[in-house]
Amino acid sequence: MSRKPLSILIAGQGIAGSSLALMLARHPSFDPRPNITIVERSQTPRTTGQAIDIRGPAVRVIRVLGLEDKIKQRHTTETGMAIVGAKGQQIACFDATGSTSSTTSEYEILRGELAALLLKNLQTAHDANRANSRVIYGESIQSLKERDDGVAVQFANGKLVPQTFDVVVAADGMSSTTRPMIFPEYAAEDPIKPLGQYMAFFSVPRVADDTDLWRWHIAPRGLGIHIRPHRTKTTMGVYFVINNSKKARIPEVDQVLVKDVAAQKAYLRAKFAGVGFQSARFLDAMDYADDFYMQQTAQVETPKWSSGRCVLLGDAAYCMMGIGTSLSLIGAYLIAGELANAASRDLDLAAALSRYEDLLRPLVANYLKLQSGPEHVIPQSRLGIAVMHSALRVLTWTGLQHLILPREPSGNDWGLPDYGFEEIGE
Secondary structure, three states: OOOOOOEEEEEOOOHHHHHHHHHHHHOOOOOOOOEEEEEEOOOOOOOOOOEEEOOOOHHHHHHHOOOHHHHHHOOOOOOEEEEEOOOOOEEEEEEOOOOOOOOOOOOEEEHHHHHHHHHHHHHHHHHOOOOEEEEEEOOOEEEEEEEOOEEEEEEOOOOOOOEEEOEEEEOOOOOOOOHHHHOHHHOOOOOEEEEEEEEEEEEEEOOOOOOOOEEEEEEOOOEEEEEEEOOOOOEEEEEEEEEOOOOOOOHHHHHHHOOOHHHHHHHHHHHHOOOOOOHHHHHHHHOOOOOOEEEEEEEEOOOOOEEOOEEEOOHHHHOOOOOHHHHHHHHHHHHHHHHHHHHHHOOOHHHHHHHHHHHHHHHHHHHHOOOOOHHHOOOOOHHHHHHHHHHHHHHHHHOOHHHHOOOOOOOOOOOOOOOOHHHOOO
């Protein structure tokens, strides 16, 4: 008796959702190929965004997908990080080394470029009859209910008729609207843990004085300005950061986040006026930026990731500063591998999703131990900044700057399971 193809619904076309769809499409054990549907709330593909990096076990994930060279070709060209003063003078510099402790990864890429690459490869797999996939923009899940024959889903905007799926994956980000539908028992609990930090990103035209260093200026009152290179050499990424003195939300900024872009830009113009290091140039360019967005930086900690045939992936389950993209790729690899094993052996799909959670939780817990809020590292006063600058000068002069750089969890022997992905070609 021939098998019925799995029908898999993914909410969210970000890095997590797109990478899962690609891995499902490319895994050789699916016979027949699964039917993959992605619903994305945005009306258009999400192909803009800040610099992200790929580290740890996620490097192997991009290798087995045949994307390592393509990602390297799209490297931002960043050569390291420099702390700069109010006049742009260099206080300390941390060159990119290619090691796991380097501030700039060997796999540094703009979020938008990685998202576009994943979508392009998914389309290629579809065109080559290796996948049955579709992306529906301007649509989201309105309700879901698990039954004996699958998960019954109704959609919010009528672009899809109500239907039943074998598996539903919530990959719709930190503020996931699908998460409370899967876990109504936890709906009253807020899984978003504030770090006391907010960030706005936008692109500005590159000028002659710009470099390929990530330059970071720390100003009083918890303000920070970052500028990072883009590989096109025509634009640079600017990041305005607001840090609280404690790991808590800032009500004033929260009120701005729910307003429109014009109001957000007006707030930042007042907040960052006169803070030094080309702030006037960046504020003027911000008015014309069409890729501007502003958001809270936070962690997501959820008591469960899987429930029956429904599961959380990426920031919807374990949002984490600095390692979120890598965890999304690893999680997608595990879900695709476990579903492929279950489908090829007629095993229970709910058990496969539960195994994904059991496998990944130890790694997430290890990375959580290394997380610290900006209140521990970002001084709020001029005196605090001066002390920090002095300490950084000493560390770089003595060659001990590695002591404050990011690192992989100590004693971490976690490894990716082998699901047969190495059989996959480009």
